[in-house]
Amino acid sequence: AAISSIVKELDKLLLVDAISSLGSVDLPVDKWRCDVTVTASQKGWMVPPGLAMVSVSKEAWQAHAKAKMPRFNWDFARAQKYLEIGQTPWTPAVSIVFALSVALDMMLREGLSNIFARHARVGDAAREGVKSLGFSLFADEKYASNTVTAVSVKDGLNVREMLRILREEYQIVLAGGQQSLQGKIFRIGHLGLITEQDIEEIISALNEVLPRVST
CATH class of the missing domain: 3.40.640.10 (Type I PLP-dependent aspartate aminotransferase-like (Major domain))
Structure with a gap:
């Protein structure tokens, strides 16, 4: 506005x-x-x-x-x-x-109001979930999106391998960074038909995979 x-x-x-x-x-x-x-x-x-x-x-x-x-x-x-x-x-x-x-x-x-409220809850769950794993958000949280969360990656984390394992072993598809952000962030899309339970499963899978892709 x-x-x-x-x-x-x-x-x-x-x-x-x-x-x-x-x-x-x-x-x-x-x-x-x-x-x-x-x-x-x-x-x-x-x-x-x-x-x-x-x-x-x-x-x-x-x-x-x-x-x-x-x-x-x-x-x-x-x-x-x-x-x-x-x-x-x-x-x-x-x-x-x-x-x-x-x-x-x-x-x-x-109902639209319920859809908007669900996306707000899911967005909060995604942000709190990745922070609980020790990650920081790429964007200032006051500008946080309720449809996608970009996560900053620490040195020593093999993002490409992490995304591969999630996709092939957990059937979870996350996105990496593009161009200058490749290997520096990953993204969790949470829009459309998605619930808090989906986010819980993503965070749980990340928690299991991280030790395998960190040095």
């Missing part, structure tokens, strides 16, 4: 990357005056990748109408025109649409 206020004072549009948040944490796009908010099917919506969903404000539509940059795939007006007749401009990922329909039914049964 604070960022939105600054953006609006400058008479600019606010574009939000909500790939890893929408559907898992509360994001009131109208209240916060988010002009274009983008999410995708493979995160909190619990289905494979293949769909992108976008919300567009009145101000963003006005900017779109004035824009002169050529566009084809990303032509919102074309997409809106087809949406009015229940279609898409091109062949969609039909199987993902059906999967998303099932996921939305699940989410409606649980």
Whole structure:
């Protein structure tokens, strides 16, 4: 909301990357005056990748109408025109649409407020769990995410081997760091259909594996 206020004072549009948040944490796009908010099917919506969903404000539509940059795939007006007749401009990922329909039914049964509360509990459990193993969080905890936890790695820990053992022996898939953070952090994704029990199992597995991959 604070960022939105600054953006609006400058008479600019606010574009939000909500790939890893929408559907898992509360994001009131109208209240916060988010002009274009983008999410995708493979995160909190619990289905494979293949769909992108976008919300567009009145101000963003006005900017779109004035824009002169050529566009084809990303032509919102074309997409809106087809949406009015229940279609898409091109062949969609039909199987993902059906999967998303099932996921939305699940989410409606649980209720959005319950989903947000569950993700908050799971996020807390993940952070407290890794700290109990002696790790420190990569990000300042006041900016902690309820959908993913990045964990700093101490010298002497073989992250690649740890991830391999977790995947092959425990059927737990965690992610390592990318680019300059490769080997320096690992990440626990906790969004979508995940519970506190899942986090407990991850922490328990880490506790067993760590002695095998530390020097």
